[in-house]
Amino acid sequence: MSLIKMTGIHFAYPGRPPVFAGLDFSLEDGQRVGILGPNGAGKSTLFLLAMGLLQADAGAVELFGQTMRRESDFAPLRTRLGYCFQDPDDQLFCPTVLEDVAFGPLNQGLERSQALERAHAALEALGMAGFAQRVTYQLSGGEKRLATLATVLALRPQALLLDEPTTGLDPQTQERLEAVLRESELPWAVISHDHAFLRRNCDLVLELNQGRLIPRDNR
Amino acid sequence: MHLETLAHGHSLFHRLDPRGKLAVALAFSLVVATGHSPWAAGVGLGLCLVGCLAGRLPLREVAKRLVAVNAFTALLWLVLPWQLGLGGGWLGLSLKHHPQGLMLAGMITLKANAIVLGLMVLLATSSVNQIFHALAHWRVSPRLLQVFFFFYRYLHVLHREWHRMHLAARARGFQPRTSLHTYRTYAYLTGGLLVRSYDRAQRVYQAMLCRGFRGTYWLLDHFHWQRRDGFFLIWGGLMVALLLILELAA
Structure with missing residues (x-):
């Protein structure tokens, strides 16, 4: 089964030339896809469309085999995909790290104690157990990045959508992040400009250019 | 940008439950702000000064903030004691000294300093997040x-x-x-x-x-009401009552 299946997607931002005119993209279970492409090619837009945060002008989006038409179709399925935004400051909006990580599980309807348990487990997995009570806006760039990953992992998603997860990380933090990702055994689609990172962590690398996704030699 | 310089510390005021401090701060500010007795405002200011010393707040930072407040009250001292009249004098305008205005400027200065100092002792000794949580617990x-x-x-x-x-x-x-x-x-x-x-x-x-947001912004408990918080609430209540008595006696 495809986790994400997008066919014949047309999309343009108001008053701008079209970003996509007939784009196809899919993420299969167990697959790890890397997406490269120049700035402004529409990489983040692709993810926003897949999550239903932008509406395609034409074309079909399927999540977990179900056709998505409107917001009410997307809303219950969104937390099954863990979407990590490009800028951690967009994603960390709760007072403390713990509250931010527990936010998703609480929305999923978990009991407070279960949500906390999950939040603590997610922080622990990222080596951030000591950060639970820290204030989100006082974290360093690397810590923020790891915290956003924790907020997403705490959802126990079935796949990850990662938008430039390694930008601005020092080598040690990047290594930690990669190790956690690999250990998660989740399928993912990841946007990055870092070819080496994509080669290490993906079994398929696509290049998005002029509205088309073209497979790249993954060596 | 660091706005919470007073929130670091280990004094009694830093350790008290922000819910109790919030309640006392609200009652104190209300009584001082609405009062007419200079005695009540003066005693209020005195209490806050004692609190400031007991809380070992960095006096330089406290003074800096008070200077900012008193830049405004200084304007009142310049303006309030004078009354502009028509007729006579320069350009047909005359300035008359108005002693009541002096009293008023003094009263406002006293109240403003008491309240700002009180808020520094009671609220600024918690982080903004703690205040936020405390407000949520008070069902704001x-x-x-x-x-x-x-x-x-x-x-x-x-x-x-x-x-x-x-x-x-x-x-x-x-x-x-x-x-x-x-x-x-x-x-x-x-x-x-x-x-x-x-x-x-x-x-x-x-x-x-x-992450599945549907309108609920979750908060997690992390306050523990302790005996000292109960004492503080009673003590704060007594102090506010004292100010009220001074106010009524005037």
């Missing part, structure tokens, strides 16, 4: 609290963005002067900030939707 409207919290959370981000844009302008030789170019540049920077914050608001909302 969740929507209001979210606005308050988002304001504070993104103030830092916007401040950083402003700083970055400003640096970028300076790196290209921008120097603020009294000129149209300067005004235009500041207009661009401000406009840029508005647009960026609008975009950011949209992205934050999207990020919330991605």
Whole structure:
């Protein structure tokens, strides 16, 4: 089964030339896809469309085999995909790290104690157990990045959508992040400009250019 | 940008439960602000000074904030004791000394200092997040609290963005002067900030939707009411009652 299946997607931002005119993209279970492409090619837009945060002008989006038409179709399925935004400051909006990580599980309807348990487990997995009570806006760039990953992992998603997860990380933090990702055994689609990172962590690398996704030699 | 310089410390006031401090601060401010007795305001100011010393607040920082407040009250001292009259004198206007205005300026200064000092002792000794949580525990409207919290959370981000844009302008030789170019540049920077914050608001909302947000902003408990908080609440209540008695006696 495809986790994400997008066919014949047309999309343009108001008053701008079209970003996509007939784009196809899919993420299969167990697959790890890397997406490269120049700035402004529409990489983040692709993810926003897949999550239903932008509406395609034409074309079909399927999540977990179900056709998505409107917001009410997307809303219950969104937390099954863990979407990590490009800028951690967009994603960390709760007072403390713990509250931010527990936010998703609480929305999923978990009991407070279960949500906390999950939040603590997610922080622990990222080596951030000591950060639970820290204030989100006082974290360093690397810590923020790891915290956003924790907020997403705490959802126990079935796949990850990662938008430039390694930008601005020092080598040690990047290594930690990669190790956690690999250990998660989740399928993912990841946007990055870092070819080496994509080669290490993906079994398929696509290049998005002029509205088309073209497979790249993954060596 | 660091706005919580007084929140670090280990004094009694730093350790008290912010819920109790919030209640006492509210009652104290109400009584002082609405009172007419200079005695009550004076005793209130005295209590806060004692609190300030007991809480071992950094006096330099406290003084800095009081100077800012008294820059405003100084204006009142300049303006209030004088009454402008028509007829006679220079340009047909006369200035008359008005002793009641002096009393009024004194009263406002006393009250303003008492309240600001009280809030520094009681509220600034907690972090903004703790105050936020305490307000939530007092069942303040969740929507209001979210606005308050988002304001504070993104103030830092916007401040950083402003700083970055400003640096970028300076790196290209921008120097603020009294000129149209300067005004235009500041207009661009401000406009840029508005647009960026609008975009950011949209992205934050999207990020919330991605984690299943449906209107509930969850808060987790992490306050533990202790015996000392009970004592403090009673003591604070007694002090406010004292001020009330002074007020009624006047």
